[in-house]
Amino acid sequence: MTITIALNTEQINNLDLSPAKTAISKLVAQGAIASYEQQLRLDIDYDRDPLDPRELSEIPEIRLWFIRLDANYPWLPFLLDWKEGELARYVAMLVPHQFHRTEGIQYNPEALEIFLMGKIFILTQWLQQQGIPSNSKLMSLAQMLGYELDEGFFEAIAATN
Numbered sequence: 001m002t003i004t005i006a007l008n009t010e011q012i013n014n015l016d017l018s019p020a021k022t023a024i025s026k027l028v029a030q031g032a033i034a035s036y037e038q039q040l041r042l043d044i045d046y047d048r049d050p051l052d053p054r055e056l057s058e059i060p061e062i063r064l065w066f067i068r069l070d071a072n073y074p075w076l077p078f079l080l081d082w083k084e085g086e087l088a089r090y091v092a093m094l095v096p097h098q099f100h101r102t103e104g105i106q107y108n109p110e111a112l113e114i115f116l117m118g119k120i121f122i123l124t125q126w127l128q129q130q131g132i133p134s135n136s137k138l139m140s141l142a143q144m145l146g147y148e149l150d151e152g153f154f155e156a157i158a159a160t161n
Contacts, residue, residue, distance in 0.1 A: 002081065003027070003040050009047040012065045020069055027079070034132050040079040041086055055099060057092035066093035075126040077119055077141060087144055091115065107145075116145050124157055 005023050010016070020042075027036050044056055056062050070076065070090075080086040088105065095115045096108040120138055127134035135154045142149045 001036075001039060003036065003079075004043050005040065006043045006045070007065070008045050012044075012046055013061055015065055015068050017065075017069060017072060020073070024073060024076075024079075033079075033130060036079055037137075038078075038080065038082050040076075041081050041084060042089075055092075057089065057097070058099075063093050066090065070094055074119070074122045078123060078127070078137070082144055087141075091145065112145060113147070116142060116147055120149070121157070124154070 003023055005019050007019055011019060023040075027033055044062065046056065046059065046062060048054075048059070077087055077090060080090055091107070091112070092105055095111045098106050100106055120142065123138055123141070124134055127137065135151060138154070139149050
């Protein structure tokens with residue numbers, strides 16, 4: 001079942017996370033967060049000049065809203081609908097990048113690596129707390145962003161816990 005969080009200009013400009021908080025708190029309260037893996041979409045309706053050529057991820061107000069969202073729910077990538085591009089858009093909101101007409105989005109490689117490793121550490125711990133097997137999910141997340149992780153990496157993390 002897909003869950004859509006609708007956002008408008010006023011909510012974004014006021015850094016109002018209430019639409020996300022309402023939707024996510026319902027999922028958490030149901031106690032079956034694992035069943036909502038890759039089921040979340042964000043529908044952004046942001047007023048702007050029709051001649052504004054920027055992508056949504058290039059608008060500072062929208063990026064700031066996503067930074068606040070990520071600070072409150074650092075494990076959110078688990079819920080995002082990767083197949084519909086939600087993960088890529090989420091990452092674009094948080095990681096410096098450029099758009100190329102022929103090659104698409106090009107993330108700053110060092111910033112992307114730092115972002116990914118931070119998410120791997122956060123999600124490893126959060127998924128363990130939820131009782132959800134994580135290694136294959138996290139390896140898939142890394143692959144979506146162009147990185148390969150092997151089991152040895154997760155063994156090193158487990159050895160330090």
